Amino acid sequence: MSTQKRPSAPTTQQRTSAPAAQQRPSAWYAVPAVAFFGLFAVVPMVLVVFLSFTDWSGFGFPELSGAGNWSRLVEDTEARDALGLTLLFMVLSWVVQTPIAILIGVWAAGRQRNRAVLSSLFFLPLLLSTAAIALLWRSVLDPNFGVTQSLPLLDRFNFLGDTDVVVYTVVFVIAWQYIPFHTLLFQAAARGIPASLYEAATIDGAGRYRQFFTITLPLLKYTVVTSTVLQLVGSFTTFDTILILTGGGPGDATRIAPLYMYIRGFSGFEFGYASAIATLLLVLGAGLSLVVTRATGFRSMQSQQEGA
Amino acid sequence: MATTAALAEPGAVPPAAPRRVRRGRPAGRREKPNWLAGVLATVWLVIVAVPLYYLVSASLRTRQDYLSTSPLTPTGEPTGENYSTVLSGGFAQYLLNNMIVTVATVAIVVAVTVPAAYTVARNAGRTVQRIFSVMLIGLAIPAQATIIPVYLLITQMRLYDTLLAIILPTAAFALPVALLVMTNSLRDIPSELYEAQTLDGAGPLAVLRHLVLPLAKPAITTVAVFTALNAWNGFLFPLVLTQSRDTRVLTLGLWDFQGQFGTNVPGLLAAVTLSVVPIFVLYLVGRRYLLSGLTAGFGK
Numbered sequence: 225m226s227t228q229k230r231p232s233a234p235t236t237q238q239r240t241s242a243p244a245a246q247q248r249p250s251a252w253y254a255v256p257a258v259a260f261f262g263l264f265a266v267v268p269m270v271l272v273v274f275l276s277f278t279d280w281s282g283f284g285f286p287e288l289s290g291a292g293n294w295s296r297l298v299e300d301t302e303a304r305d306a307l308g309l310t311l312l313f314m315v316l317s318w319v320v321q322t323p324i325a326i327l328i329g330v331w332a333a334g335r336q337r338n339r340a341v342l343s344s345l346f347f348l349p350l351l352l353s354t355a356a357i358a359l360l361w362r363s364v365l366d367p368n369f370g371v372t373q374s375l376p377l378l379d380r381f382n383f384l385g386d387t388d389v390v391v392y393t394v395v396f397v398i399a400w401q402y403i404p405f406h407t408l409l410f411q412a413a414a415r416g417i418p419a420s421l422y423e424a425a426t427i428d429g430a431g432r433y434r435q436f437f438t439i440t441l442p443l444l445k446y447t448v449v450t451s452t453v454l455q456l457v458g459s460f461t462t463f464d465t466i467l468i469l470t471g472g473g474p475g476d477a478t479r480i481a482p483l484y485m486y487i488r489g490f491s492g493f494e495f496g497y498a499s500a501i502a503t504l505l506l507v508l509g510a511g512l513s514l515v516v517t518r519a520t521g522f523r524s525m526q527s528q529q530e531g532a
Numbered sequence: 533m534a535t536t537a538a539l540a541e542p543g544a545v546p547p548a549a550p551r552r553v554r555r556g557r558p559a560g561r562r563e564k565p566n567w568l569a570g571v572l573a574t575v576w577l578v579i580v581a582v583p584l585y586y587l588v589s590a591s592l593r594t595r596q597d598y599l600s601t602s603p604l605t606p607t608g609e610p611t612g613e614n615y616s617t618v619l620s621g622g623f624a625q626y627l628l629n630n631m632i633v634t635v636a637t638v639a640i641v642v643a644v645t646v647p648a649a650y651t652v653a654r655n656a657g658r659t660v661q662r663i664f665s666v667m668l669i670g671l672a673i674p675a676q677a678t679i680i681p682v683y684l685l686i687t688q689m690r691l692y693d694t695l696l697a698i699i700l701p702t703a704a705f706a707l708p709v710a711l712l713v714m715t716n717s718l719r720d721i722p723s724e725l726y727e728a729q730t731l732d733g734a735g736p737l738a739v740l741r742h743l744v745l746p747l748a749k750p751a752i753t754t755v756a757v758f759t760a761l762n763a764w765n766g767f768l769f770p771l772v773l774t775q776s777r778d779t780r781v782l783t784l785g786l787w788d789f790q791g792q793f794g795t796n797v798p799g800l801l802a803a804v805t806l807s808v809v810p811i812f813v814l815y816l817v818g819r820r821y822l823l824s825g826l827t828a829g830f831g832k
Contacts, residue, residue, distance in 0.1 A: 248651075251655065251657065265678065352808055360801070464783075482677075
């Protein structure tokens with residue numbers, strides 16, 4: 225339970241010595257993992273690129289079709305809209321989730337009375353599957369019998385049927401699902417901030433808000449990065465929530481890129497074209513991760529946790 | 533390697549900051565109540581609690597009762613009717629399928645990750661480290677983007693509409709995080725312990741059995757919980773790779789209830805509630821493990 229900023233056992237690690245090197249495990253120990261990962265993750269990655277140059281209806285074998293899918297994708301305004309919507313979701317989700325998660329996380333790291341009880345309530349959404357959450361909110365927001373219809377103010381909105389509102393509805397439901405998780409990250413990090421820093425600041429006369437902005441927030445910087453990376457990658461690939469909550473609708477108001485790919489493939493049986501979209505997603509997703517990890521040193525930070 | 537990782541880490545905390553070991557002790561700060569944070573926390577609490585309250589309370593009402601009064605009114609006569617409808621509607625089968633998928637996925641992931649992490653942690657050779665890097669790229673692969681070729685592979689392997697069709701790709705996509713968590717944990721085992729084993733004449737296999745396995749238990753728990761949650765909540769792979777009732781898992785079952793029950797909202801909510809029960813029990817039994825599994829690999 226140390227902070228993620230400090231290695232757990234620096235002294236022992238630094239004393240690593242050479243002589244035992246002969247008796248080390250061979251690469252063979254990794255073979256099962258590599259074979260498994262290769263077959264079900266690497267091979268599909270290569271295959272999806274191949275499939276994007278074919279026509280395949282899902283039955284029989286794919287047939288090569290040259291770059292047809294790709295030139296179609298370039299022209300496809302629906303695909304462009306879907307990508308734009310995905311981008312909008314990423315930005316909105318981050319803007320909503322990050323501040324709330326930081327505030328609640330820092331609050332939950334404090335020592336008020338009832339904090340334990342309240343924070344275990346906060347974390348309850350973590351126990352629900354995405355499908356359960358989407359179905360729950362679908363009934364809460366139902367335009368006829370939903371909870372929101374029985375509440376003042378909220379009953380004016382058709383949260384799932386109004387094309388102007390539905391995007392924000394989805395962002396909200398996704399935030400409801402994931403804020404507890406990010407809160408957990410911030411809570412753990414805020415707990416790791418040495419109390420002495422606050423004591424010193426108090427002696428120097430800094431008030432609570434000043435302390436928050438000059439001590440807490442700067443020290444949570446790396447957790448913000450971690451949380452941001454996870455949020456960006458997560459909202460880039462959001463799928464189940466939207467499929468269940470809105471099915472991409474009304475119209476195409478919430479048809480984000482992964483859903484567009486799914487619909488083209490598994491509803492339209494245009495697996496070749498869907499593979500071209502998937503390849504684009506793969507490249508963008510990998511690029512996104514690469515950029516954020518390179519820019520932030522995310523990978524090296526991950527090795528800071530101890531044991532669990 | 534953990535050392536390099538630590539060094540590569542740009543000084544996040546002032547070096548002079550003392551390591552804080554006391555926990556759960558009332559610290560001197562926060563004497564005055566923090567009103568702003570309190571208000572925000574209360575608002576969020578309402579947003580979290582109201583839907584959950586609605587979930588349980590509405591699931592205990594009859595359909596007529598639900599339609600005739602406001603959804604938030606507590607019912608005068610709670611009924612278990614919806615629960616028995618759900619349980620007789622195939623729920624048990626879905627639950628069983630979910631359990632099979634979850635247990636098998638966890639078993640595969642743990643079985644292949646422990647030896648792999650052992651060699652990544654102890655073998656600085658180029659091949660092994662390169663393998664590790666490639667696996668870590670997997671952290672960034674969106675499963676959606678590979679679903680079509682996975683579908684092709686599974687149908688070609690004649691596994692379509694079997695539980696194995698869900699288990700295999702789910703396990704494969706859980707591997708990168710599992711390997712990361714496990715490797716980090718094994719790197720934290722002091723070298724002296726490995727060396728002592730080697731001096732006693734133990735080969736790598738013996739070290740794996742007598743040193744690595746016992747010491748990796750917390751990491752194995754974390755990996756198991758993380759993998760289990762993913763498998764338990766999985767949606768896309770079951771959606772695309774299975775179709776019949778016999779292979780339906782809980783998440784898909786819920787979605788199916790939605791269609792089946794139509795406007796029977798209490799029935800659907802009973803199904804949703806039931807689907808949460810197993811995880812809720814797990815939460816009550818091992819809160820710590822559950823939370824660590826949730827945040828596996830993302831710093832604590």
